[in-house]
Amino acid sequence: MKRVAILIGGSGSNMVALADSMVGDHPARPVLVLSHRPGAGGLEKAAARGIATAMIDHRAFSDRAGFEAALTAGLEKAAADVICLAGFMRVLTAGFVTRWAGRILNIHPSLLPAYPGLDTHARALAAGDAEAGCTVHEVTADLDSGPILGQARVPIHPGDTPDTLAARVLKMEHRLYPAVLRRFAEGDRRPVFWP
Ligand code: GAR
Numbered sequence: 001m002k003r004v005a006i007l008i009g010g011s012g013s014n015m016v017a018l019a020d021s022m023v024g025d026h027p028a029r030p031v032l033v034l035s036h037r038p039g040a041g042g043l044e045k046a047a048a049r050g051i052a053t054a055m056i057d058h059r060a061f062s063d064r065a066g067f068e069a070a071l072t073a074g075l076e077k078a079a080a081d082v083i084c085l086a087g088f089m090r091v092l093t094a095g096f097v098t099r100w101a102g103r104i105l106n107i108h109p110s111l112l113p114a115y116p117g118l119d120t121h122a123r124a125l126a127a128g129d130a131e132a133g134c135t136v137h138e139v140t141a142d143l144d145s146g147p148i149l150g151q152a153r154v155p156i157h158p159g160d161t162p163d164t165l166a167a168r169v170l171k172m173e174h175r176l177y178p179a180v181l182r183r184f185a186e187g188d189r190r191p192v193f194w195p
Contacts, residue, residue, distance in 0.1 A: 002028035002185045005080035007071075007088040008035050012042015013170065014086035014107055014177050019049055021178035028185040032078035034071070036090050052078065058090055068096040075100070084181060085139065094141035104139035105184060107177045109169050111151060112137060116144035121162040121169065132156055132165055134173045136180040138189075150180035152194035 004022065006015045012033070019030045033046035034054045043053045054074050061067040067090070075083065085106040097104065110120035112135040124132045133153040140146035152172045156165060172194075180192065 002081045003031040003079055004028045004082045004084060004181070004185075005032040005034060005075050005078055006030060006046075006084045006086050008033060008040055008042040008086050009037050009089040010040055010042065010087045012040065012045050012087065014173055015042045015084075016045050016049075017174035017178055018084055018086060018181055019046065019051060021182065026182060026185070028082065028181065032074065032080060034074055036067075036088060042087070064091075064093050065095065068093060072096065072099055082181075082185065084177070086177070091143060092139065092141075097139055097141045102138065105136055105149065105177075105181065106139050106144070106146075107173055108135050108137065108144050109166065109173065111135060111153065112144055112148065119162075121165040124156065125160060125162060125165065129156055132169055134169050134176055136177055147189070148191050149184060149189060150176050150192040150194075152176045 006018055008015050015033055022029050030051050032052050032054060033042060034056060035043050036056060036058045038055055038057055046053045056070045056074060058067050083100055083104045111133040115123050131153050133151060135148055136150040137148045138146035154168045154172050
């Protein structure tokens with residue numbers, strides 16, 4: 001069994017989709033949900049599922065190295081094999097990424113390499129794009145640009161706002177991320193593209 005830590009910063013809907021997928025013959029189990037923000041809604045949802053939780057407030061640290069050392073200590077204590085970033089909104093340095101090389105996944109709400117960073121939906125709409133989507137990728141020291149493990153497309157409809165588009169993409173995130181995690185936990189890093 002692979003031991004999966006899920007790092008969150010907000011409502012944790014992707015965390016829920018991942019945690020709820022790791023049952024039965026799935027080769028992984030959730031062992032820790034860790035938030036970098038106090039009060040993240042995802043912490044309660046994890047606790048309600050019987051998953052160990054932790055909160056490491058990034059604002060309590062004067063530098064990234066200190067914050068990341070605390071993260072690594074928490075992940076080592078949980079003996080995590082795989083780390084899934086799910087709405088974890090902190091940039092990770094090369095030091096942290098090297099420590100956990102090849103074991104960190106992230107989901108990003110765009111069709112990478114388009115729109116790394118923030119405000120992806122507003123940027124896709126402003127560009128007049130016909131479609132949007134989400135990407136699961138391996139995390140490297142370069143923001144939102146590690147090897148792609150899975151990507152799913154959704155249409156952009158006339159009249160879409162950043163919120164309506166985000167909701168459509170998020171629904172797809174909840175399908176894509178569990179599917180990619182399962183393949184990854186089985187040792188399969190070949191990317192999937194939907195459709
Ligand atoms: C998701 O849309 C995820 O793709 C995005 O934050 C949201 C978290 O929602 N992540 C990023 O933008 C990372 N750069 P959730 O807390 O409900 O899973």
